[in-house]
Amino acid sequence: MSLLVVGSVAFDSVKTAAGARTNSLGGSALYFSASASYFTEVSLVAVVGEDFSEVNRKTLSAREIDISGLETAKGKTFRWEGIYDTQNLNSRETVDTQLNVFADFSPSIGKNNISHPLLFLANIDPVLQSQVLKQMNPKPKIVALDTMDYWINDHRDNLQNTIENVDVLFMDETEIKSFTSKSTIFAAAQTVREMGPRIVLVKRGEYGVLMFNEGDIFSVPAFPVQDVIDPTGAGDSFAGGFMGYLSSTNDFSPESMRRATVVASVMGSFAVEGFSTERVGELTKLEIEDRFRGISGMTYFEPLENSEKLFINTKTGEKIGN
Amino acid sequence: MSLLVVGSVAFDSVKTAAGARTNSLGGSALYFSASASYFTEVSLVAVVGEDFSEVNRKTLSAREIDISGLETAKGKTFRWEGIYDTQNLNSRETVDTQLNVFADFSPSIGKNNISHPLLFLANIDPVLQSQVLKQMNPKPKIVALDTMDYWINDHRDNLQNTIENVDVLFMDETEIKSFTSKSTIFAAAQTVREMGPRIVLVKRGEYGVLMFNEGDIFSVPAFPVQDVIDPTGAGDSFAGGFMGYLSSTNDFSPESMRRATVVASVMGSFAVEGFSTERVGELTKLEIEDRFRGISGMTYFEPLENSEKLFINTKTGEKIGN
Numbered sequence: 001m002s003l004l005v006v007g008s009v010a011f012d013s014v015k016t017a018a019g020a021r022t023n024s025l026g027g028s029a030l031y032f033s034a035s036a037s038y039f040t041e042v043s044l045v046a047v048v049g050e051d052f053s054e055v056n057r058k059t060l061s062a063r064e065i066d067i068s069g070l071e072t073a074k075g076k077t078f079r080w081e082g083i084y085d086t087q088n089l090n091s092r093e094t095v096d097t098q099l100n101v102f103a104d105f106s107p108s109i110g111k112n113n114i115s116h117p118l119l120f121l122a123n124i125d126p127v128l129q130s131q132v133l134k135q136m137n138p139k140p141k142i143v144a145l146d147t148m149d150y151w152i153n154d155h156r157d158n159l160q161n162t163i164e165n166v167d168v169l170f171m172d173e174t175e176i177k178s179f180t181s182k183s184t185i186f187a188a189a190q191t192v193r194e195m196g197p198r199i200v201l202v203k204r205g206e207y208g209v210l211m212f213n214e215g216d217i218f219s220v221p222a223f224p225v226q227d228v229i230d231p232t233g234a235g236d237s238f239a240g241g242f243m244g245y246l247s248s249t250n251d252f253s254p255e256s257m258r259r260a261t262v263v264a265s266v267m268g269s270f271a272v273e274g275f276s277t278e279r280v281g282e283l284t285k286l287e288i289e290d291r292f293r294g295i296s297g298m299t300y301f302e303p304l305e306n307s308e309k310l311f312i313n314t315k316t317g318e319k320i321g322n
Numbered sequence: 323m324s325l326l327v328v329g330s331v332a333f334d335s336v337k338t339a340a341g342a343r344t345n346s347l348g349g350s351a352l353y354f355s356a357s358a359s360y361f362t363e364v365s366l367v368a369v370v371g372e373d374f375s376e377v378n379r380k381t382l383s384a385r386e387i388d389i390s391g392l393e394t395a396k397g398k399t400f401r402w403e404g405i406y407d408t409q410n411l412n413s414r415e416t417v418d419t420q421l422n423v424f425a426d427f428s429p430s431i432g433k434n435n436i437s438h439p440l441l442f443l444a445n446i447d448p449v450l451q452s453q454v455l456k457q458m459n460p461k462p463k464i465v466a467l468d469t470m471d472y473w474i475n476d477h478r479d480n481l482q483n484t485i486e487n488v489d490v491l492f493m494d495e496t497e498i499k500s501f502t503s504k505s506t507i508f509a510a511a512q513t514v515r516e517m518g519p520r521i522v523l524v525k526r527g528e529y530g531v532l533m534f535n536e537g538d539i540f541s542v543p544a545f546p547v548q549d550v551i552d553p554t555g556a557g558d559s560f561a562g563g564f565m566g567y568l569s570s571t572n573d574f575s576p577e578s579m580r581r582a583t584v585v586a587s588v589m590g591s592f593a594v595e596g597f598s599t600e601r602v603g604e605l606t607k608l609e610i611e612d613r614f615r616g617i618s619g620m621t622y623f624e625p626l627e628n629s630e631k632l633f634i635n636t637k638t639g640e641k642i643g644n
Contacts, residue, residue: 038633039643087505183409186546207529208541219530219543219620224508245632248642258623263632285633285643292632296625298541301580303618310567310585310614311360311607320570321361321607 002041003247004140005032006107006132007122007236009046009070010078013096014275017086018229024276025059027078028122028146031233034281035240035267036120037063038288040247043113045069045132049077049101063281069113078102082232089228089272090205109135118247120239121145126155126162133165142246144168145197146239152179160195169197170239173204185210186217199257201242201264203235211261218258221298223269223291229279234271237280241267266291324363325569326462327354328429328454329444329558331368331392332400335418336597339408340551346598347381349400350444350468353555356603357562357589358442359385360610362569365435367391367454371399371423385603391435400424404554411550411594412527431457440569442561443467448477448484455487464568466490467519468561474501482517491519492561495526507532508539521579523564523586525557533583540580543620545591545613551601556593559602563589588613 005028012026033042043066048056050072060067079098085091107128119140121129129145145166151159152175159179163169169192173185182188189200189212200212208221242264249256266288273279304310311320327350334348355364365388370378374394382389401420407413429450441462443451451467467488473481474497481501485491491514495507504510511522511534522534530543564586571578588610595601626632633642 037643186548204529207526210543217546217620218623220623221532221541221543224539226508244643248633255624262623285631289626289632293626296623298539299621299623300625301540301542301584301618301621302577303622304611304615309607310611311570321359321566 001118001247001250002043002116003036003118003120003243004043004045004069004109004113004116005029005036005120005122005240006045006109006129007032007120007124008078008102009044009048009052010080010102011051012232012276013079013081014084014230014232015082016084016089016228016230018227019275021230021275023079025056026080026232026276028124028233028236030060031236031271031277031280032120032122032240032243033060033065034063034277035237035271036244036247037065037240038283038285039241039244039263042066042244043069043116045071045107045109045113047071047073047101047105047107049073049075052077059277059281069110071108073101073104076100084231089231092231107132117141117250118243119143120243121162121166122236122239123148123151126151126159130158130162130165133162142167142243142252144170144239144243146170146235147175149175149178163192164196166197168199168201168242170201170203170235172235173202176200176202201261203238203268209238209261209265211257213254213257216254218261220261220265220295223266223295223298225269225272228272230275231272232275233277233280234268237271238264238268241265262292262295263288265295323439323569323572324365325358325440325442325565326365326367326391326431326435326438327351327358327442327444327562328367328431328451329354329442329446330400330424331366331370331374332402332424333373334554334598335401335403336406336552336554337404338406338411338550338552340549341597343552343597345401347378348402348554348598350446350555350558352382353558353593353599353602354442354444354562354565355382355387356385356599357559357593358566358569359387359562360605360607361563361566361585364388364566365391365438367393367429367431367435369393369395369423369427369429371395371397374399381599381603391432393430395423395426398422406553411553414553429454439463439572440565441465442565443484443488444558444561445470445473448473448481452480452484452487455484464489464565464574466492466561466565468492468557469497471497471500485514486518488519490521490523490564492523492525492557494557495524498522498524523583525560525590531560531583531587533579535576535579538576540583542583542587542617545588545617545620547591547594550594552597553594554597555599555602556590559593560586560590563587584614584617585610587617
């Protein structure tokens, strides 16, 4: 199957405890497609400025991402500059945001892109996300959406209208509690699912992820990363793993959704191991499979067989305990 | 098999968002043995004062805990009073601590108690924990130890000496980072394992637990609890589940340690659902098994079979992705 992502392509300048990069390739659509491209055919719709070079384009085409929907507008490419806390990598300060060509972005989905069976609406204005969805024909089988605190806090109604039509919602723990005004993620996920999305993935950073799928809860730990270099793009790479895997299998059963969540966790773990797509864009399939098996190994235990009891000694048949 | 716990029995006065209790039964040894008693024969060594009533004793004997090692000393029983933050139940303030008879506690292990194959050294002065261990004969097959921030911060050397001789160490995330001055729990667990304990269980509250067993990492999510009534005793009930399960199986293989960790998580989840042992002391075995199965359901996904690849379509045999 194939997969469309609509979002941002940007030049990021970041400083972390591990070092710094100036004007390296970034943006939600870029990270997402780099990650998803290991699994499926990805097409990207975004806008860049006249400063977006041939070399930049080649980074995308190296991963065989279809960039026929990458519009070039007059002006400069979106730029973001941030500094991560050296102690707490979950905390970052935005130093500068220059929307540039992104300020007037109104995504127009070309004929060759309107019929992808999977669609990822990366973090942009929820009004634009809705406009993208309306242009798709037929409606995709799976529509997933990511967002951020800015839209949650200041564009809540628009966001709520948009997610009504979405199958899968990605939010982090803080975001979903703030969006729903609930104190537990269980109550928050329930509230969000009543708004529309039947699947909610709550990202908890180093604590992994919880997927809520109908009444079902699925927990995946974060893969233990030795050195976190740069967290930028982890959420988009996570979403890329999830959607990419689903696209590759064309299987949307609960079992497949679980595997997709594990793949998502794996891809997020790679993203933080390098600046820009230095790591997540340069993987081998073996590395990806190794971490998938690694998470299996971290979580497996012998379940109770159907008739098995914790309180009967299987050797003697005697009852155990008081 | 049988299991000995040495720790505190106390009267607790607690206030949480859900209500308050005055002078209800508490203490690390009490919670631990209530939890472990579902799985194995538990003997308790602790000290109480003359104010410890027949009714109090009956609470313990109701769960068939052997209290022949419960010493009664002149004076009053240990008392603790605390208030939990109504927003963040992980945060509590100690209002009052009266050590009373516990101030002169020097545990003497009677002949009937020196040869238990499993020993849990609950949170007391690490010097006393060492003294207990020296009295055991033969050395127990599994010695586990719990502690708290006070001993970690102000009695670090004594604690380090004691854990040299311990197989299993329980610490929460904040404690193990502070004890080892490491910024990740992976590095922290490694450091602690080099000090002696081959198994380290790092408790992460609502995020579950990580067990480090030799080079192996095992992750268990917290069972989702609807209403947290009172977190007091959750850690001891957790340890009680772990040690109780191991004692019942007499199987200390890595697989058994994993199941024991799941049982621990289950027992901790019950402890927080009531004040004192109101919930964890009144369970049915079916309730315990149901939550064990619940955690299986929350964590299971289809692993990659030996020859299976993520990147080969199993139906067509075609390679997937780029």
